[in-house]
Amino acid sequence: MAATSLHDALGPLLADPSAAAVLLDVDGTLAPIVRHADDAHVPEATRRPLITVARSYGFVGCVSGRRAAIARRIVSLGSITYVGNHGSEVLPGGASETEVDEEVAAWTERVRAFAAAELTREDVHRTRVRGEDKEAIAAFHWRGAPDEAAAEAVVEGIAARADGEGFALHRGRKVLEVRPPVALDKGRGIERLLTGRGLRVALYAGDDVTDVDAFAGLRRLVAAGELEAAVCVGVTSDETPDELVRAADLLVDGPAGVRELLTVLADAVRGGAVAPAGDPTPG
Numbered sequence: 285m286a287a288t289s290l291h292d293a294l295g296p297l298l299a300d301p302s303a304a305a306v307l308l309d310v311d312g313t314l315a316p317i318v319r320h321a322d323d324a325h326v327p328e329a330t331r332r333p334l335i336t337v338a339r340s341y342g343f344v345g346c347v348s349g350r351r352a353a354i355a356r357r358i359v360s361l362g363s364i365t366y367v368g369n370h371g372s373e374v375l376p377g378g379a380s381e382t383e384v385d386e387e388v389a390a391w392t393e394r395v396r397a398f399a400a401a402e403l404t405r406e407d408v409h410r411t412r413v414r415g416e417d418k419e420a421i422a423a424f425h426w427r428g429a430p431d432e433a434a435a436e437a438v439v440e441g442i443a444a445r446a447d448g449e450g451f452a453l454h455r456g457r458k459v460l461e462v463r464p465p466v467a468l469d470k471g472r473g474i475e476r477l478l479t480g481r482g483l484r485v486a487l488y489a490g491d492d493v494t495d496v497d498a499f500a501g502l503r504r505l506v507a508a509g510e511l512e513a514a515v516c517v518g519v520t521s522d523e524t525p526d527e528l529v530r531a532a533d534l535l536v537d538g539p540a541g542v543r544e545l546l547t548v549l550a551d552a553v554r555g556g557a558v559a560p561a562g563d564p565t566p567g
């Protein structure tokens with residue numbers, strides 16, 4: 285999107301930054317997608333305008349499918365709030381303790397036992413499906429497997445067994461998540477996070493189907509009169525889900541487009557300059 289039209293789309297936030305929330309997904313939005321989840325990080329060129337935005341807008345946070353503490357490590361900015369595990373954890377800015385939804389946490393042992401059994405299967409091992417332990421959520425990744433199609437087919441077997449055992453399933457970018465069968469999504473997390481803060485407008489940017497839930501959460505806040513306006517930004521890639529495109533108010537091109545968006549927000553409050561490198565409160 286051209287800088288002028290991006291500027292126009294962000295008009296509701298630029299009109300009064302102190303009454304605006306800026307909420308950002310992490311993987312595929314701030315951090316470029318990489319083969320191994322452990323290698324994800326936010327480039328310094330993106331952190332710089334983010335630091336300026338964090339200092340100047342009414343509320344700034346990341347809303348991630350990662351554990352909240354892991355999301356903070358990836359972004360490396362300790363002053364903002366992190367909502368983790370798709371809305372079931374909150375790590376407030378500057379805090380050292382994560383608040384965890386107890387109903388979700390109560391499923392940790394059962395989810396872990398299921399995942400441990402699956403990861404010992406011969407077909408899972410042979411196709412190099414990778415597990416990610418997020419306590420009450422187990423992720424099974426096939427990105428970068430020697431034969432991604434074969435690995436994905438094995439993951440579909442995991443999905444069928446998880447479904448049979450009563451777990452909830454969620455599919456993201458080359459990942460299956462096995463979750464507790466309780467109400468749990470980014471939209472609900474955002475509603476809890478922003479309600480009662482006295483903000484007027486909120487922006488959310490994300491790249492995956494789980495981010496469509498976040499858009500819906502913002503729109504419910506507008507319908508409830510908690511916000512006057514919401515700006516839902518879809519972050520595109522060669523894996524963009526159709527529902528994200530349909531639900532977004534505007535689209536930006538990958539994490540580089542998000543960096544451009546943050547730069548517009550930062551420039552509006554800094555007269556053109558963004559924060560120098562280095563964060564006084566790193567994650």
Ligand SMILES: O=P(O)(O)OC[C@H]1O[C@H](O[C@H]2O[C@H](CO)[C@@H](O)[C@H](O)[C@H]2O)[C@H](O)[C@@H](O)[C@@H]1O
Nearest residue numbers: 310311317318319321348349350427457458459
């Ligand atoms: O809500 P997000 O912050 O976007 O987190 C969504 C999932 O992100 C991670 O997986 C994705 O990114 C990996 C690193 O780039 C990539 O290898 C994988 O294919 C993607 O699905 C994370 O590992 C998951 O736990 C998050 O739910």
